Amino acid sequence: MRKNASPFWVIVRKEVADYLHSWRFYILVGIIMLTCLGSLYTALSGISKAAAADVRIEFLFLRLFTVSDGNIPSFMEFIMFLGPLLGIGLGFDAINSERNKGTLSRTLAQPVPRDYVINAKFVASLLVIGVAFFALGLLVVGMGIIVTGLELSFEEFIRIIAYLLMSLVYVAFWLNLAILFSVLFKQPATAALAGIAIWLFFSIFYSMILNLIADAIMPSEESLAAYRRFESTLLFFSRFSPAFLFSEVTTTLLYPTVNRLNSALFATEQEIFMIPDTPLSIWQSMLVSWPQLTAMIALTLICFAISYYVFMRQEIRSRN
Amino acid sequence: MTSTMMADPVITLTGLTKRYGELTAVDHLNLTIHRGEIFGLLGPNGAGKSTTILMMLGLTEPTEGTANVCGIDPTRQPILVKRKVGYLPDDVGFYEDMNAVENLMYTARLNGIPDDQGRREADRLLELVGLSDAKHKRVGTYSRGMRQRLGLADVLIKRPEVIILDEPTLGLDPEGIKELMELIRQLSRQEGITVLLSSHQLHQVQEVCDRVGLFVKGKLLAQGDVNALAQQLFPDEKVKIRFSLSDTPEQLMQQIRELPDAVDLEYDRNADEWVLQANTDLSSDIASLVVGHNVRLYSLKQEKFGLDEIYLRYFQGSEAS
Numbered sequence: 001m002r003k004n005a006s007p008f009w010v011i012v013r014k015e016v017a018d019y020l021h022s023w024r025f026y027i028l029v030g031i032i033m034l035t036c037l038g039s040l041y042t043a044l045s046g047i048s049k050a051a052a053a054d055v056r057i058e059f060l061f062l063r064l065f066t067v068s069d070g071n072i073p074s075f076m077e078f079i080m081f082l083g084p085l086l087g088i089g090l091g092f093d094a095i096n097s098e099r100n101k102g103t104l105s106r107t108l109a110q111p112v113p114r115d116y117v118i119n120a121k122f123v124a125s126l127l128v129i130g131v132a133f134f135a136l137g138l139l140v141v142g143m144g145i146i147v148t149g150l151e152l153s154f155e156e157f158i159r160i161i162a163y164l165l166m167s168l169v170y171v172a173f174w175l176n177l178a179i180l181f182s183v184l185f186k187q188p189a190t191a192a193l194a195g196i197a198i199w200l201f202f203s204i205f206y207s208m209i210l211n212l213i214a215d216a217i218m219p220s221e222e223s224l225a226a227y228r229r230f231e232s233t234l235l236f237f238s239r240f241s242p243a244f245l246f247s248e249v250t251t252t253l254l255y256p257t258v259n260r261l262n263s264a265l266f267a268t269e270q271e272i273f274m275i276p277d278t279p280l281s282i283w284q285s286m287l288v289s290w291p292q293l294t295a296m297i298a299l300t301l302i303c304f305a306i307s308y309y310v311f312m313r314q315e316i317r318s319r320n
Numbered sequence: 321m322t323s324t325m326m327a328d329p330v331i332t333l334t335g336l337t338k339r340y341g342e343l344t345a346v347d348h349l350n351l352t353i354h355r356g357e358i359f360g361l362l363g364p365n366g367a368g369k370s371t372t373i374l375m376m377l378g379l380t381e382p383t384e385g386t387a388n389v390c391g392i393d394p395t396r397q398p399i400l401v402k403r404k405v406g407y408l409p410d411d412v413g414f415y416e417d418m419n420a421v422e423n424l425m426y427t428a429r430l431n432g433i434p435d436d437q438g439r440r441e442a443d444r445l446l447e448l449v450g451l452s453d454a455k456h457k458r459v460g461t462y463s464r465g466m467r468q469r470l471g472l473a474d475v476l477i478k479r480p481e482v483i484i485l486d487e488p489t490l491g492l493d494p495e496g497i498k499e500l501m502e503l504i505r506q507l508s509r510q511e512g513i514t515v516l517l518s519s520h521q522l523h524q525v526q527e528v529c530d531r532v533g534l535f536v537k538g539k540l541l542a543q544g545d546v547n548a549l550a551q552q553l554f555p556d557e558k559v560k561i562r563f564s565l566s567d568t569p570e571q572l573m574q575q576i577r578e579l580p581d582a583v584d585l586e587y588d589r590n591a592d593e594w595v596l597q598a599n600t601d602l603s604s605d606i607a608s609l610v611v612g613h614n615v616r617l618y619s620l621k622q623e624k625f626g627l628d629e630i631y632l633r634y635f636q637g638s639e640a641s
Contacts, residue, residue: 005429007429007430007431007432010426010429010430011430014426021417098413101413101414101415101416102409102411102412102413103413103414103415104413105379105409105412105413106409106412106413106414106427106474107430108379109377109379109402109406109407109408109409110402110427110430110431110478111399111400111402111403111430111431111432111478112399112402112430113399315374315379315380316379317370317374317409
């Protein structure tokens with residue numbers, strides 16, 4: 001060990017140790033691990049069907065992450081649904097519980113720049129989540145290889161790693177949102193509820209609201225232009241949901257044949273002449289969802305920037 | 321900076337002001353604290369003591385005026401100040417599921433102290449504050465007094481030049497306060513540390529302070545030792561002599577009343593004592609009069625000058641919290 005670790009890494013180390021000693025972390029990871037292994041089980045039993053149905057069996061391995069038998073959602077859907085819970089669960093009391101325990105003012109009385117505290121908390125949570133996600137993803141890969149005997153191509157491996165990284169960005173967004181609430185609200189319970197409310201809103205109610213909007217603005221005239229307008233409005237509203245953005249990004253990563261994310265109505269001349277069902281290279285796939293990816297990272301950064309700004313200007317008194 | 325002379329100012333506040341909207345929490349405060357002294361910033365709750373301390377540490381910015389701590393402007397260089405100043409917030413919090421040594425080690429690491437040195441230092445300080453026996457217990461199990469003592473050790477681990485203690489006696493019983501104040505005095509003398517402590521418990525705290533400042537509604541009303549304080553606050557105040565007697569023959573009381581410089585003689589029913597207000601100390605005159613009348617003198621004391629008046633006028637009603 002280095003003799004004089006920078007205070008930043010001292011805080012990170014303590015935070016990581018705290019997570020690893022807490023029941024909360026094991027419960028959250030336990031939930032995600034169990035559900036993902038459940039989905040892996042159905043994927044393994046369903047993959048032969050998928051292989052039979054599919055003309056192309058390249059990239060069959062990626063199906064492990066996306067196939068579901070209709071009863072249990074796929075790995076991808078589980079991460080999309082439960083990832084936010086992990087982020088909120090680890091972040092909701094980051095700042096306010098330290099404030100309530102009176103440890104924040106003690107830490108800030110040490111020669112430590114104030115932003116180290118919030119940065120270190122973010123980095124520590126992300127480290128812990130990252131390790132958990134990669135362990136989980138690679139576990140699925142490993143079990144997939146053992147059970148199916150499929151060979152994992154390099155391209156598939158890169159796609160899986162990219163997918164796991166994207167999941168991390170997605171969870172980082174929710175983590176930052178939770179940290180923001182922990183800065184804004186003095187009570188951890190309020191912060192947790194606010195985070196969960198937003199999570200539920202986007203994962204359950206938002207699609208219902210979109211359906212309502214769709215009904216309301218359904219075009220009465222049957223022209224291509226009207227349908228296009230309708231489709232693009234809907235898509236525009238859907239993309240306000242981080243979960244939708246994430247699903248678009250992962251779709252391009254895990255389905256190499258997906259070559260555009262909007263409806264076929266919008267196909268450009270160039271796209272019309274593309275050969276359907278031709279897998280793209282990983283870079284091409286990422287290019288397809290590049291705007292979504294940028295938006296996700298931007299959302300994460302915005303949340304972080306607001307919490308950073310608010311935290312830096314807050315007056316830290318003991319326990320109030 | 322290197323001089324250790326008494327006149328060496330460590331903390332200088334000039335026109336320090338903090339406003340929260342309409343409310344002026346600290347109002348043009350001027351204060352100088354010298355190296356090695358124990359200064360008590362005394363005032364009722366809500367007087368602006370904590371705000372003043374936060375400004376000295378750069379934890380909040382002054383609206384006007386400047387602070388200078390160890391030759392550093394805390395608003396501009398808070399990190400440098402925090403390297404030299406130990407701060408014990410009121411109601412200090414520790415990580416409850418870590419033990420005392422782990423908590424101190426965390427502070428030591430944040431201060432860039434190498435682990436082996438930090439551990440030695442933690443052991444030494446825990447011994448000093450009398451927590452050696454409990455040092456491997458979770459801090460969650462500690463009593464209020466133990467936490468405050470751990471807080472002292474936590475503040476000292478970075479070997480500060482100055483320690484600032486915000487309401488260190490809050491929530492302690494009188495015995496605990498006495499012990500803690502003794503400990504603070506002993507540590508200050510032993511390690512040559514300047515101490516600034518704030519409190520609303522005038523009586524308990526002023527005894528260990530070299531100087532105190534009376535801080536009310538954002539203003540420093542008076543400073544010095546307690547006598548100086550009283551003289552500044554109540555220049556016309558009389559001397560009070562309390563005594564109790566086995567018998568009170570009317571002739572004796574009349575003689576006492578008629579002593580030169582005596583102003584007023586009253587009977588204090590609650591304490592079962594007589595109280596003589598006078599312009600000078602008449603204790604010895606009372607004693608000789610009493611002996612002459614063959615009455616037994618149970619007690620005779622000159623009341624500490626003005627402390628109760630200060631307390632009654634500025635502090636009462638706020639000590640309960």
